[in-house]
Amino acid sequence: MQVIEILIVGTNKPILATIERLINKEGQWVATLSYSVKEATSICLEKDFGLLLIGAGLGEDEEVALKQQIAILRPKLPVVKHYGGGSGLLFAEIYQALATS
Amino acid sequence: MAQTVVHKANTRGVADHGWLKSYQSFSFAGYYNPERINFGALRVLNDDIVTGGMGFGEHPHDNMEIISIPLEGELQHKDSMGNTATIKAGEIQVMSAGTGIYHSEYNPDASKPAKFLQIWLFPNKRNVTPRYDQILLDATEQKNEFVQILSPNADDAGVWIYQDAWFNLAKFDAETSKTYQLHKKGNGVYIFVLKGEVEVNGQVLETRDGFGIWETDSFAVKAITDAEFLLMEVPMEF
Numbered sequence: 001m002q003v004i005e006i007l008i009v010g011t012n013k014p015i016l017a018t019i020e021r022l023i024n025k026e027g028q029w030v031a032t033l034s035y036s037v038k039e040a041t042s043i044c045l046e047k048d049f050g051l052l053l054i055g056a057g058l059g060e061d062e063e064v065a066l067k068q069q070i071a072i073l074r075p076k077l078p079v080v081k082h083y084g085g086g087s088g089l090l091f092a093e094i095y096q097a098l099a100t101s
Numbered sequence: 102m103a104q105t106v107v108h109k110a111n112t113r114g115v116a117d118h119g120w121l122k123s124y125q126s127f128s129f130a131g132y133y134n135p136e137r138i139n140f141g142a143l144r145v146l147n148d149d150i151v152t153g154g155m156g157f158g159e160h161p162h163d164n165m166e167i168i169s170i171p172l173e174g175e176l177q178h179k180d181s182m183g184n185t186a187t188i189k190a191g192e193i194q195v196m197s198a199g200t201g202i203y204h205s206e207y208n209p210d211a212s213k214p215a216k217f218l219q220i221w222l223f224p225n226k227r228n229v230t231p232r233y234d235q236i237l238l239d240a241t242e243q244k245n246e247f248v249q250i251l252s253p254n255a256d257d258a259g260v261w262i263y264q265d266a267w268f269n270l271a272k273f274d275a276e277t278s279k280t281y282q283l284h285k286k287g288n289g290v291y292i293f294v295l296k297g298e299v300e301v302n303g304q305v306l307e308t309r310d311g312f313g314i315w316e317t318d319s320f321a322v323k324a325i326t327d328a329e330f331l332l333m334e335v336p337m338e339f
């Protein structure tokens with residue numbers, strides 16, 4: 001089974017912790033948390049990820065900046081925005097992003 | 102020419118957790134169907150049955166407009182903004198999750214299940230201050246009309262949300278036909294039949310069927326039998 005590393009970025013720590021728990025529970029996915037655009041881009045430089053998931057708390061300007069930097073640093077890394085803050089939409093968002101990447 | 106999509110009731114996702122049985126019109130939690138992700142800004146339409154005395158423990162949300170419409174029984178709501186309330190059939194509850202909210206929903210009546218629709222829409226404004234509201238609808242006794250229960254406007258009928266969406270409930274006698282006029286260009290309408298049979302654009306819909314229609318300014322709905330249904334007008338691009 002191929003394990004997919006998923007980098008999560010956001011600022012709402014309780015929601016990010018929920019997302020991390022849900023992702024790690026799946027077995028085939030492993031979550032890494034980051035709490036700012038700067039931290040996320042820094043981690044991306046050091047390690048390969050299969051998916052970047054934008055979680056709760058980033059402003060729209062920060063999201064745009066993050067996507068621009070990732071497009072330069074890791075142009076093949078799929079980026080998906082997570083909505084809803086919990087389990088409802090998370091898996092469909094990840095499945096879709098991985099299927100289209 | 103109008104575009105349409107039909108979701109028959111028996112093609113929905115089903116989750117049975119013992120305390121919760123959920124019929125899901127769009128991909129949700131463990132149900133994933135790439136052909137059923139959303140209808141425009143409408144992302145979740147769950148037809149939920151919660152066993153008496155059970156419910157959803159405290160859990161978070163952000164950046165989503167969450168609407169609950171009880172159909173039978175009651176739900177007790179608590180949230181991180183300090184709201185405690187009970188909603189029952191004939192009422193509607195709305196939460197703008199915005200920057201983040203925690204809430205729980207329990208069926209306080211151990212003797213009977215609570216049935217409700219859980220509806221999520223993508224918001225048109227992100228990171229808003231979370232808000233909660235619930236109102237008593239006067240839709241239940243008005244027959245043969247589209248009765249507005251939700252809009253984007255705080256001073257309009259029903260609850261309001263951060264999205265250019267309008268919801269109407271309708272209770273039609275058999276053979277009643279009415280034309281629905283869309284409020285905004287670019288919107289579509291998802292019709293969910295609560296009870297009975299209706300016909301829309303030549304398509305016969307039965308209880309719990311869903312039907313989406315877009316690229317049109319208006320359409321007629323005809324009740325074949327006595328029928329109740331929900332019309333959800335939402336932006337197709339958002």
